[in-house]
Amino acid sequence: MALVVQKYGGTSVADAERVRSVARRIAERVEAGDRVVAAVSAMGSSTNELIALAREVSGNPHPREMDVLLSTGETRSSALLSMALDDLGHPAVSLSGVQAGIRTDTVYGSARISGIDTARIVRELDAGRVVIVAGFQGVSEDFDITTLGRGASDLTAISLAAGLKADACEIYTDVAGIYSADPRICPSARPLADIGYDEMLELATTGARVMHARAVEVAALNDVDVLVTSSFEDAPGTLIHAEAIMEQAEKVRGIAHQAHVAKVTVRGVPDRPGIAADLFEPLATAGVSVDTIVQNASVEDLTDLTFTVEREEVGRAVGVVEGILSEIGASEVVSDPDLGSVSIVGTGMATTPGFAARMFRALFDHDINIELISTSEIRITCIVRADQVAEAVTALHDAFQLDRED
């Protein structure tokens, strides 16, 4: 009798019919002899509707209250899914974050899980009930409701799987798994059979939005194998686990991209120690999240510093830099908001020659100019024109033959 932790996303429970369909899926599992704990997201677009409502009420909604408000979305779906299971003859119980013992810090909106007290869940399982946990939420030391950040129901499920030492952790979503590239822009993209935590992390942070980076980190930290699969069809799904199997190391596993990236260049920066800190500390203080950073070689002790940010943050970033321009002795700041990024991801990339060259060649063959390059152990990213991102993804998918079976 295996203990399975599942997670169902917002599209999987978007309306009453889909809630009933998820209940039937869980019921089959229970009838097959498994014990099931399911974390569930808010229905469809309800979280966005609540955010809009809060903004109507307050110009600057208080973060504690925003968490109270948003948590109700997951609470609702957990109650509905539990009802649907009861209706199928399977006793079920919905638990809120506090009831499920999901303890967090007090950083409202993006609280971190500090521990899970599984006593109540175990008691309910032992009583023969299916346990439906409201995803995305926890409780602070002050007994206040916290939320774990957008898309964090994955985090709830993975943390529960770790805390309960579950035999399996399954994330049900609206796609068939982790794809070799975004299938909406690359028709030959296909679901991967498996992928390593590190590779998944690079895909998640560079644009593949199936799993949030923090959820992947927690899975890696607790060595939880995570199956990502579809709640709408019977797909084998993608297993995210400790290491890609041997034959798949030193291969490009997927193409990630970001459609909306802006580049900010600070010109004529004096090339002295500490200059980067002087520039990036004010940006961090202003809450601007900087992605790639590139510093050109100096000419006459002056250099250009270029960094990328999400497109919607470019105005704020430029404002911050303009405010400190004379202080740091730089000459000017310019920006380009119409860029995107494309990345190849795969274990062993840094230690295996030839990947970068093949990537650059493939982009050149499609007349795609590279604006910036950055690399990690398992990723090479090129910043290109926004209107060439889709073509770049497809070109790289072809070049690395990702349409073929592993």
Added chain:
Amino acid sequence: MALVVQKYGGTSVADAERVRSVARRIAERVEAGDRVVAAVSAMGSSTNELIALAREVSGNPHPREMDVLLSTGETRSSALLSMALDDLGHPAVSLSGVQAGIRTDTVYGSARISGIDTARIVRELDAGRVVIVAGFQGVSEDFDITTLGRGASDLTAISLAAGLKADACEIYTDVAGIYSADPRICPSARPLADIGYDEMLELATTGARVMHARAVEVAALNDVDVLVTSSFEDAPGTLIHAEAIMEQAEKVRGIAHQAHVAKVTVRGVPDRPGIAADLFEPLATAGVSVDTIVQNASVEDLTDLTFTVEREEVGRAVGVVEGILSEIGASEVVSDPDLGSVSIVGTGMATTPGFAARMFRALFDHDINIELISTSEIRITCIVRADQVAEAVTALHDAFQLDRED
């Protein structure tokens, strides 16, 4: 510095604009030096929408999960109202039923408050915050969410006022107070300056839907004076308190009515001891709520037993009686679903002669036939044809001169 407990109903917080308007009303009170605890209902018709959603998901929604689901409505409004107050520069905090220490039994859907632990509320007030409590909800000994029944946010406010020994308890609603009759059918009806608990209870149970009976009972039990007034205009409102002032005793204070009443008559019932129990116990077991009961004088040891129920329960009631007809030795059961009730309510009615006679005369003068009569210490109720209820209310309002100032 007075401590005031307020309650705002669903229409008072139906949208973002009204939530902000309620926040301004509370802010004025805080600026005048008072400390405020406000209980709040779910927005507008959201509770009905949730009930409909639950019924889409399950033919017979599990009561525990129904409470989890419904409680989210009040949680949402409490968070939004708290945000709106913060926006006005008044620190506020929303508390759920469990956070506000509202302990109940485990009768889901109509849980009874067993006690209130005010520690957290007092701590928040001492920290200078306005406390917004999600109405209608509590927490069971098993740490599960319970709800107190429809319209029970009044109960939350009155219980909090009792537990906190508040200086005032104010119920804000969409009307100007407790009226001498329903103003929608009796244009000369006017708000009463004050009314006794007992009178209010009779008005509440016989159709005046401004305050729920249980809320009035709890106010009486704890001697909490309750001001019922409008959240949309500056009305003096109606004070519900221990006794109507002297000059108002022995007067009809208001006319209550119910539009949809059905009458069930069991014919040829043997007139033996225990027969009423044999009849009404199966009805109670089936959850049929019986209102007025009348037994005619016997003829040859056979009698007719008549009782009234809400119109929508008549089918169930007749079914139950048909099932036990031969067992109790009665001859037949007939029903009339097209009735209503009209009541005059006032302290001292039973001990003062003439009220009943004036009531019957007024109805006769309007050609309104009386189908059944029942009385209490402070109420006389006549069952009449449903289509004559409105005329009966106005006739009685005129006859007892309720359009005049107290």
